[in-house]
Amino acid sequence: MPSQNPVDISVFDLVTVIIPDPGAGNQIEYACPVNARIEILYLGFIFNTAAIVSSRYVQVLGVTPTLSQTMGACAIPQTTTLTWGWAWVAGLPQLVDLSAQLRMIIPMSPSLVLKPGDSLETSIINMQATDVISSIICRYRQWIIA
Amino acid sequence: MISISPNPVSTKIFSRQYYTPANPPAANPYYFNCPGNSRVRISNIRHSMSTLANTSRCQLIFRIPTYPMYRICGTSTAPAALTTTDVHYSTGIREHFYRAADNVLYIPLQPDLFLDPGEIIIITTEDMGAVITIADVCISVDQWIIS
Numbered sequence: 673m674p675s676q677n678p679v680d681i682s683v684f685d686l687v688t689v690i691i692p693d694p695g696a697g698n699q700i701e702y703a704c705p706v707n708a709r710i711e712i713l714y715l716g717f718i719f720n721t722a723a724i725v726s727s728r729y730v731q732v733l734g735v736t737p738t739l740s741q742t743m744g745a746c747a748i749p750q751t752t753t754l755t756w757g758w759a760w761v762a763g764l765p766q767l768v769d770l771s772a773q774l775r776m777i778i779p780m781s782p783s784l785v786l787k788p789g790d791s792l793e794t795s796i797i798n799m800q801a802t803d804v805i806s807s808i809i810c811r812y813r814q815w816i817i818a
Numbered sequence: 819m820i821s822i823s824p825n826p827v828s829t830k831i832f833s834r835q836y837y838t839p840a841n842p843p844a845a846n847p848y849y850f851n852c853p854g855n856s857r858v859r860i861s862n863i864r865h866s867m868s869t870l871a872n873t874s875r876c877q878l879i880f881r882i883p884t885y886p887m888y889r890i891c892g893t894s895t896a897p898a899a900l901t902t903t904d905v906h907y908s909t910g911i912r913e914h915f916y917r918a919a920d921n922v923l924y925i926p927l928q929p930d931l932f933l934d935p936g937e938i939i940i941i942t943t944e945d946m947g948a949v950i951t952i953a954d955v956c957i958s959v960d961q962w963i964i965s
Contacts, residue, residue, distance in 0.1 A: 682829040686857075686934050688821040688882055713930060714880075716888040759889050763929040765912045768892050770875070773944055777892055782929065809886050813930075814822070 679709075684813040691808035697801035700794040700808055704786040707816055712743075712784040712792055714811040715760040722802035723753045729797040732760050732780055736790045744780035749798075787817075821882055823934035827857075827962045834861075837957040844951045847879075847942035852933035858959040860931040863907040865941055867923075868951040873899045874943035876925065878907060881938040892944070893925045935964075 687710070691702050700717065704710055712734075721728055727749035733740045744760050748771060757775040763782035770776060786792060792810065796803070835858070842848040848865065852858055867876060877892035895916045897903040907927040915924040933939065943950050 680828065683827070684829075686823045686932055688885060690820070690885065713928075713932075714888065714890065716886075757889070761890055761928050764891070765926045766914060768914075769894050770892065770944070773875070775889065777889060807886055809888055811880075 679815045679817060681815065684815050686811070687814045688809065688811045691810055693804075693806045693808065696804050697799065698805070699796060699799065700792070700805055702792045702810060704788055704790045704792075705814070706788045709785065709787050709815045709817050710812040711762075712780070712786070712810065712812045713762045715758075715780070715792065715808075716810075717758050717794075717808040718755060718806045719750060719758055719796070720755045720804045720806070721750055721752055722800050722804075724800045724802065725752050726798040726800060727751055728799055728803065730758060730778075731795045731797070732784075733793045733795050734781075734784050734786055734790065735793050740793070740795075742795070743784040744778055746776060746778050748776070821885065823857075827964055829859075829962065832859075832960040832962050835959050835961045837955075837959070839955055841953040841955070845946070845948045846952070847940050847946055848952050848955050850939045850941065850955075850957055852935055852937050853961075854935045855963055856935065857962045857964050858933050860927070860933070860939065860957060860959050861909055862958040863927070863939075863941060863955070864957075865905050865955040866902050866953050867897060867905050867943070868902040868953070869897060869899050870949040871899055872945075872947070872949045873897055874945045874947070874950050876905050876923065876943055878927075879940040879942060880931075881940060882936065883938075887940070890931065891925060891927055893923065895923065896944075897921070897923060
């Protein structure tokens with residue numbers, strides 16, 4: 673069911689939120705506030721990979737109750753026993769490969785819009801039970817709709 | 819922890835401002851503090867970067883005091899040693915471009931880099947140290963007065 677927008681999109685709040693660590697082996701899952709529409713501008717986190725040989729491929733998803741859409745993905749894998757800082761930036765046209773410096777700056781869709789009931793999530797392919805995501809920060813535009 | 823900055827104004831009506839601050843001390847980043855009464859959207863940042871024997875990769879860091887800092891933009895290209903490079907971060911350009919012969923470096927900037935009062939952009943490098951000097955900073959912004 674479509675959701676109408678009762679507000680002027682040119683008037684918005686800027687919100688920065690620290691998302692609690694999800695615990696070892698778990699992905700990020702941030703639920704859209706119940707009274708707001710949001711548009712993700714940035715997602716940053718630290719990803720620590722355990723000593724289990726595997727290539728982890730990081731993706732960012734917009735998830736609704738009926739479907740999930742990949743809004744950003746990185747073809748460069750994070751391998752074993754590494755701690756990288758990941759920065760997902762809406763609208764950035766090019767990946768900035770700083771893997772030698774243990775960080776990546778990755779393009780993300782500029783229209784990752786979520787409404788109540790939706791969530792922002794990571795989907796890390798080959799994530800292991802002892803891999804850990806931490807220090808998660810997210811910035812978004814917000815329109816109060818209720 | 820959450821930081822919310824309400825915006826009472828429409829983004830359709832704005833002024834264009836240019837900031838040309840004094841140079842930061844040698845071996846220091848430059849900190850651009852959003853004006854206390856404004857929301858700004860950064861359109862372009864230009865600065866020079868002088869290197870000695872070592873060099874470093876240019877980066878922008880976003881910061882809200884008491885929050886973790888995060889990198890929002892950068893390049894994997896390190897300008898040559900013993901040069902002064904004109905560095906341009908620009909919205910709308912599609913690709914990194916570095917031409918050592920002309921000492922220019924262009925870096926794509928995200929389109930919606932908004933700052934509210936209290937928020938900071940740090941113009942720096944991956945390994946900012948005594949060998950790197952940032953100078954001649956010029957920042958173009960769209961600005962909305964919000965108080």
